Amino acid sequence: MNYYYITGTSRGIGKAFAEHLLENPANYVIGLSRQCSLEHPNYKHYYLDLTDVNAVTDFKFGLHAHAKKVYLINNAGSLGFIKPIGKLEASTIIKNYTLNLIAPSILTNAFIECFDTTDAEKVIVNISSGAARTPIDGWALYCSSKAGLDMFSRVVDAEQKIRAENPLESIHKGFRIFSIAPGVVDTNMQEEIRSASKEDFSRLEDFIGYNENNQLANPKVISEKYFKLLSKINAINGVSISIKDYD
Numbered sequence: 160m161n162y163y164y165i166t167g168t169s170r171g172i173g174k175a176f177a178e179h180l181l182e183n184p185a186n187y188v189i190g191l192s193r194q195c196s197l198e199h200p201n202y203k204h205y206y207l208d209l210t211d212v213n214a215v216t217d218f219k220f221g222l223h224a225h226a227k228k229v230y231l232i233n234n235a236g237s238l239g240f241i242k243p244i245g246k247l248e249a250s251t252i253i254k255n256y257t258l259n260l261i262a263p264s265i266l267t268n269a270f271i272e273c274f275d276t277t278d279a280e281k282v283i284v285n286i287s288s289g290a291a292r293t294p295i296d297g298w299a300l301y302c303s304s305k306a307g308l309d310m311f312s313r314v315v316d317a318e319q320k321i322r323a324e325n326p327l328e329s330i331h332k333g334f335r336i337f338s339i340a341p342g343v344v345d346t347n348m349q350e351e352i353r354s355a356s357k358e359d360f361s362r363l364e365d366f367i368g369y370n371e372n373n374q375l376a377n378p379k380v381i382s383e384k385y386f387k388l389l390s391k392i393n394a395i396n397g398v399s400i401s402i403k404d405y406d
């Protein structure tokens with residue numbers, strides 16, 4: 160059996176990931192978010208607010224001793240409020256970094272600890288964004304948390320490679336980790352971007368244009384691209400990548 164832990168399965172890209180995986184009876188999906196919109200015999204939902212560090216810390220992965228694959232997909236994320244720095248509440252800053260960067264770091268740490276000796280294909284996929292590499296006004300928390308997620312992934316990958324070279328550690332299968340940007344996708348997040356105020360966001364017209372000119376990808380199509388790529392895991396070059404590079 161293959162086990163996929165996915166954050167943010169209630170809608171958008173995370174829901175498309177779960178639906179895609181559940182087409183195969185060999186897959187079991189564990190979804191983590193505040194709402195549940197999926198029902199399937201191979202789906203289990205954990206109601207979890209990923210801005211609540213204590214709740215995230217308390218989350219426990221299963222054991223899955225005979226799993227063929229174990230995946231953690233840190234997909235849940237949010238722009239928070241689209242406003243320039245100087246106009247944000249401190250509590251918004253704390254919540255947004257917790258959701259986008261701290262929760263994925265805590266979950267990845269627990270995942271590696273839990274499955275360290277499990278002899279399966281063990282993969283962490285963080286959902287990044289082009290915003291990790293481009294400063295976009297009104298998105299300071301989002302850009303910096305996604306940039307942090309990319310670097311976090313690169314460090315974990317470096318650690319796994321160092322471990323793999325140690326003959327004392329080589330009996331255990333290591334973890335692969337990727338931080339993959341999906342491009343612009345037709346989800347609630349894009350609706351939120353289009354509802355930002357012009358005064359707080361200079362690129363509002365660009366994002367309205369992506370929608371009007373049908374430039375937003377369908378989450379189902381994006382999900383298929385992610386799993387096609389992950390099915391040839393050894394052919395992936397690099398850790399911090401964009402799905403568009405593999406079209």
Ligand SMILES: NC(=O)c1ccc[n+]([C@@H]2O[C@H](COP(=O)([O-])OP(=O)(O)OC[C@H]3O[C@@H](n4cnc5c(N)ncnc54)[C@H](OP(=O)(O)O)[C@@H]3O)[C@@H](O)[C@H]2O)c1
Pocket residue numbers: 166167168169170171172173174191192193194195207208209210233234235236237258286287288289340341342343344345346347348349
């Ligand atoms: N859409 C795009 O164009 C685009 C582009 C680049 C990157 N991304 C990235 O893709 C990922 C998915 O985004 P999306 O577009 O699918 O967004 P979305 O449609 O808004 O879905 C976000 C998901 O995250 C979950 N989530 C949000 N806050 C949460 C919280 N406090 N606790 C638990 N779960 C929470 C939501 O579940 P609940 O509300 O039920 O909790 C929902 O399932 C994000 O990391 C985003 O940054 C998206």
